[in-house]
Amino acid sequence: MFTKQPEVSTFRLYLLRAMYVFTVVGLAIEKLPALLHPATLSPGDSVILSVLGATALLAVLGIRYPLKMLPLLFFELVWKTIWILVFGLPLFLSGGLDPNVSFGGTETLIACIVGVVLVPIAVPWGYIFKQYLKVPGDRWGKKKQVSAVASEPTNPDDGVLTGVEQPAAVVPTNGRVTSKV
Numbered sequence: 494m495f496t497k498q499p500e501v502s503t504f505r506l507y508l509l510r511a512m513y514v515f516t517v518v519g520l521a522i523e524k525l526p527a528l529l530h531p532a533t534l535s536p537g538d539s540v541i542l543s544v545l546g547a548t549a550l551l552a553v554l555g556i557r558y559p560l561k562m563l564p565l566l567f568f569e570l571v572w573k574t575i576w577i578l579v580f581g582l583p584l585f586l587s588g589g590l591d592p593n594v595s596f597g598g599t600e601t602l603i604a605c606i607v608g609v610v611l612v613p614i615a616v617p618w619g620y621i622f623k624q625y626l627k628v629p630g631d632r633w634g635k636k637k638q639v640s641a642v643a644s645e646p647t648n649p650d651d652g653v654l655t656g657v658e659q660p661a662a663v664v665p666t667n668g669r670v671t672s673k674v
Contacts, residue, residue: 505617506559512566512615513555519604520549538596560620570612573605581605 524545527534534542548565555562581602584590592599 501560501617501620505615508615509559509563509566509617510556512611513552513559513562515611516552516569517549517556520545520552523600523604525549541596560617563616563621566612566616569608570616573608577602577605577609 524542527538527542528546531539548569551562551565555565580597581590585599585602590599590602591597594600
């Protein structure tokens with residue numbers, strides 16, 4: 494059975510696409526050029542850069558499929574929020590945030606704050622509620638096998654095959670039986 498997809502406005506789709514473009518362009522300008530000189534990166538920075546590179550490539554898909562790639566924006570929102578609360582803000586408040594480092598400095602704090610502000614504006618929250626919270630989750634076990642071959646009729650006179658769902662009979666108050674389709 495198919496459920497109707499909740500409608501997302503064209504404006505919201507373009508807003509999402511703009512968010513993905515912003516992500517791709519921002520990373521391509523600010524972070525990804527370091528991929529050209531991997532020998533100068535620390536092991537930690539190389540991991541960060543690899544994750545950011547993957548994020549940029551997946552954001553390109555988000556331009557074409559803005560709703561299907563929403564989990565990427567969730568990821569962005571969550572990691573940036575965690576970094577701000579656990580690392581960036583405490584370092585900033587203690588005066589320990591280094592403005593001269595590429596990863597984990599003032600530049601990172603500003604980029605994370607921008608992301609934490611813009612992503613919630615771009616995201617279609619009604620769609621998220623309907624598609625991620627209201628819809629039942631995927632099954633945990635194996636799918637039940639249904640035989641394609643029906644067995645003999647339960648009563649040879651009625652022509653009803655077992656294992657085949659039939660419409661329920663509705664008995665109105667006037668006493669006549671009708672079939673509910």
